[in-house]
Amino acid sequence: MGLTNRCARANETVMSVKDEFGDRLGAQAAAKKALLEKFRAKAAGGDAGKAGTDSAAEQREAAQRQVAEREAAEKARLAQIAERQKVREERAAREAEEKKIRAAKRQAEAEALAAAERAERARLDAETAAAADRERQKAEREKPKPEMKAKAPEPKAAAPKAAPAKPAQPEPKKPEPQKSESKGKKKKK
Numbered sequence: 001m002g003l004t005n006r007c008a009r010a011n012e013t014v015m016s017v018k019d020e021f022g023d024r025l026g027a028q029a030a031a032k033k034a035l036l037e038k039f040r041a042k043a044a045g046g047d048a049g050k051a052g053t054d055s056a057a058e059q060r061e062a063a064q065r066q067v068a069e070r071e072a073a074e075k076a077r078l079a080q081i082a083e084r085q086k087v088r089e090e091r092a093a094r095e096a097e098e099k100k101i102r103a104a105k106r107q108a109e110a111e112a113l114a115a116a117e118r119a120e121r122a123r124l125d126a127e128t129a130a131a132a133d134r135e136r137q138k139a140e141r142e143k144p145k146p147e148m149k150a151k152a153p154e155p156k157a158a159a160p161k162a163a164p165a166k167p168a169q170p171e172p173k174k175p176e177p178q179k180s181e182s183k184g185k186k187k188k189k
Helices: 003-046 048-142 146-150
Strands: none
Touching: none
C-alpha cells in the first residue's frame, strides 16, 4: 500500500467523522424543533377558546387604530392644505399691497417729473421773454428817436411878441454852506 492509499483512507475516515457529527447536529436541531412545536400546540390547545376571542378583539382594535390613524392623517393633510392656502392668500394680499404702493410711487414720481418739466418750461419761457424784452429795450436805446429829429422847433405863430420883461428885482444869492474838511476826507487808521 502506497502513501496515497493511506492518505485516501485517512481522508475517508475524517470525512465520515464529519458526516456523523453533522448528522447528530441535524438530529438534535430537529428534536428541539419538534419539542418547541409540541409546546406551542399544548399552549394553544389549552387556551383555544380564549385565544380565538383575544385575536378577534385584537384585530378589531388594530382595525380601529388603523381607521383612527387614517382619520388623523387626513385631518393633518387637510390642515396642511388649509395652512398652505392661507399662506398663499397672505402672499397674494401682500403682493397686491406692494403693487399698489409701487403704482402710487410711480404715479407720484411721474407727477413730480411732469411738475418739474412744467416749472422748467415756465422758467425757460420767462427767460426767453426777459431776453426778448431786454433785446427790445436795447434796440430802443440804440435806435435814434425819429420823433426828436423830425420835430423842429415850431415858431409860435399866434403869440404876440412882447417886450422882454424886465427883471423886477434881482434874486438875492443864497449863501453856500461851508464845507468842513473832516466831512470830505476819510481818516486814516
